[in-house]
Amino acid sequence: MTALEQLGGEEGVRAHVAAFVARVFADPIIGFWFEGRDAGRIVQHESEHALLLWGADVVYTGRPLGTAHKPLGIHAGHFRRRLAILRTVLRERGVDDALIDRWVRHDERMMGAIVANPGEDCAG
Numbered sequence: 001m002t003a004l005e006q007l008g009g010e011e012g013v014r015a016h017v018a019a020f021v022a023r024v025f026a027d028p029i030i031g032f033w034f035e036g037r038d039a040g041r042i043v044q045h046e047s048e049h050a051l052l053l054w055g056a057d058v059v060y061t062g063r064p065l066g067t068a069h070k071p072l073g074i075h076a077g078h079f080r081r082r083l084a085i086l087r088t089v090l091r092e093r094g095v096d097d098a099l100i101d102r103w104v105r106h107d108e109r110m111m112g113a114i115v116a117n118p119g120e121d122c123a124g
Contacts, residue, residue, distance in 0.1 A: 003099055004054040013054060017047045020089045030081045033072065053106045065113035073116045083107060 007013050021043045025034045034042070045062035052058060062068065083104055090100045 004056060010051060010056055013050050014047045016090060016093055017050055018043050020086055021046060023085050023089050027085060030078050065110055069114040070116050074114055076115050079111050079115050
């Protein structure tokens with residue numbers, strides 16, 4: 001069985017991502033970044049990234065990550081919170097630890113494109 005199959009196929013990945021996005025929108029620490037944002041669009045783009053990781057035949061339709069995120073001033077601590085939420089949601093949904101670790105490592109590699117100043121944990 002492939003990793004994508006273990007995750008429930010493309011629909012399973014989308015469901016995992018939708019649960020993750022709902023959690024970050026509601027999060028008391030990073031939820032403010034998502035105020036006024038289109039959750040459906042974020043689920044779509046997050047799903048595309050994840051599906052590419054798992055070998056699905058999809059195309060990423062969003063803007064380049066740096067273009068979309070760097071101007072927001074996201075700090076490393078915010079990004080690490082996002083990763084922690086991803087890990088928690090996937091565990092709660094029964095995803096295998098090895099798949100969770102691979103997914104989180106994949107997303108960690110995007111940090112440089114998203115975080116405005118990787119050396120800062122919060123605004124000073």
